[in-house]
Amino acid sequence: MLRAMGKGRPTLAGVLVLSLALGAAAGPALPPLPAGVASLAFSDFFAPIGRRGLEYSEQLLSLDGRRVRILGFMVQQEAALPGRFLFAPRPLALHESEYGLADDLPAATLLVEAPADAGRMLPFTPGPLLLTGTLRLGNREEPDGRVSTVRLVLDPPSISGSQR
Numbered sequence: 001m002l003r004a005m006g007k008g009r010p011t012l013a014g015v016l017v018l019s020l021a022l023g024a025a026a027g028p029a030l031p032p033l034p035a036g037v038a039s040l041a042f043s044d045f046f047a048p049i050g051r052r053g054l055e056y057s058e059q060l061l062s063l064d065g066r067r068v069r070i071l072g073f074m075v076q077q078e079a080a081l082p083g084r085f086l087f088a089p090r091p092l093a094l095h096e097s098e099y100g101l102a103d104d105l106p107a108a109t110l111l112v113e114a115p116a117d118a119g120r121m122l123p124f125t126p127g128p129l130l131l132t133g134t135l136r137l138g139n140r141e142e143p144d145g146r147v148s149t150v151r152l153v154l155d156p157p158s159i160s161g162s163q164r
Helices: 058-062
Strands: 015-017 038-040 067-074 084-088 110-113 128-141 147-154
Touching (some): 110 128
Antiparallel strands (some): 067 128
């Protein structure tokens, strides 16, 4: 899905940029879920904290390998990786040159992979983003040394109006 709403901001494959009114009591009005896509929220990532610490929720585990849609914010990074970015429940900025991997990211942060943009740096896109892709769980060391545990592989861009 490739659609942009805003003032000429760059778009990312599989990203729908939403313009939300701050302080909206009812929350954002999202477009209907596409067929075969489950809704996921950052609050769904973990079960209540117990003796073993954070554990994936049953809902998150059940969505591993399935297409999901999630609303959140692109994390502004100084040292982002090509074709990837961090995605969080609120606007955040990382200063890797000062703090390295010692950051204050919430536990419910995911790594987004954009296969259609694998070799290029993705521009930071401020504001809420609605992403659709395939959810992947499990520890994986990334090229920058960060270990990702929850990843979203974005759907390829759709080309509206063309038939192949």
